[in-house]
Amino acid sequence: MFSSLKVELSVIITIATAIAFGMSWTLLTFGWNGWIAMPLTLVVALGITYFFSRGLIAPLRQMRDAANAMADGDYTVRVHLATDSSDEIGRLARAFNDMAEELQHADQLRLDMIANVSHELRTPVSALQAMVENMADGVTEPSPANLESILDQTHRLSDLIAYLLDLSRMEAGAASLNVEEFNFHDFLDETIKPLEIADAGHAHDIIMNVDDEVFMEGDQDRLRQLFTNIIANALKHSPDGTTVLVEAHEDDDHGMVVTNVVNFGTQIPLAERTDIFRRFVKGKPGPGTESGGTGLGLSIARWAAQLHGGTVRVVDDDRGVDFEVRLPKYHIADDVTSARKPR
Template structure:
């Protein structure tokens, strides 16, 4: 049996023949139904009595007609709810591909509910697909170093290879790789939890960026990227250096990954004294990110399209972690227009303010 989550997106259509639905309020629609049914019943009674019908016959007949009118119009109200119920039941069974297609007469609360349902279904389908993708990716990434470690240790245990410094260094490299993967999973779990404790301290931004860039330059040695920094001196920042290092490492590494070999990556930082923020721009020369994709790339497990001559792959979580780390400090990360290339702008408050601290972040400190 096929997994229902792998099926195409299915659409449940709201009845386009709904007799009502033009109004923006369900209360108005119900009022219209009641007024119409009452008016028709009154006219029918008047007509029957005028032509000599007995009241004992006219009244029951009128009630039947009024009930028929009410039932006819109520079908237009209840049918979409049934379809929404069926779609919700399908989702509860794991089929996130179901959608409710809106008719032209869906401006009331039911139409709004259907639109909200579709948005929810879209997010759930995306999250479910990305969850399965990341499980497959992480499983593959874990299998490689574990297999290498197992082979190395077994060969040493069997006496096939000697425990030379080079072989031991190879084992150490694989353990570092495993450690990085575990750190990635921990970051993912922290981000899913939506909170993390911060060890706030005051530090020099230029020294911090130098320390952050150095290991990236070593890892990038084979691609000949030139990392240029234009950072104002004596810029001090308050924050958690570990979390902020995650932020800038992911942003800079993303720029390096999407830059052709031999090109330049620019890091600019300045202080905005008007609002007490530090603005940092990481520019990847040559490539651009379409406006319609700029918000999506910060979603979890979304991988940007690689340009010719650049690296591909990755977990699709780096930019999400960067945005999460910025938000923990009350800052933002976004892609801004820049004719030079893809420009990631990081805005952080100069002074850290706790959630229960109402002090002005732009105040001057001694």
């Protein structure tokens, strides 16, 4: 009813005082002894104050009980307000409920991550165990093809472990940047070459359209994570024998270097373009494309871009799926996270 706890307490005290004064005057008028009337009046005043104040502090008792329940791992508890209170206790109760909801969401994310990581680890480990057991039992021969299958599964495990290490850095916020100036064309060329070698069996053609004179500042290792994940994602979702285009230009008006990685596969629906950057969310494979993956690559790519003050998003493009990476041309130094190398 009132917007301030101080006003509510003042009203309660005023009412209790008025009732006590009236009661005392009435008792004295009827001839009661003052030594009896005054203590009785004081007890009544305290009782009235206690009765009305219980309603004010009820949310505090609920918060105490809810905090104890949350300490035991129950994040579903909430503080229920009898009315739409707008005083300090009411605002505190709503803030407490918001905090409980965030903790419940974070706990659910943790449980989902454990389940997803367990699944991702179990798949290659089970495949490795089956293949090695079959070779040990003499059921299959250690042929080059079988050994290559084992190698593929170990690579998958290695990639997953690397992704999880990056994920732990994301969660901890422990990501120092080693900033230096470099030629962006040469950087992309060095990033693409290992991807072309790894993609040899799929006959993808990676076309790079980048000006030789584009320079920028940043941490090349982190940015290599970014572009490796984006380009590898484009290759994975492109049918064999198709083209992936990597083009970049300078946006002088905003001081940005803009890179577009385009694959000519199935378009991503507008409603899913944000979700694909969430952890463990895997895009649907199109016709003739690969499935699988960890669901962490795009999340880590966005993290690496944000470390540099940039963005990664999917933009409309009639040619196909277009991942646009916007990065500041000049890095804004941060004494905590960045260390600039001399040019």
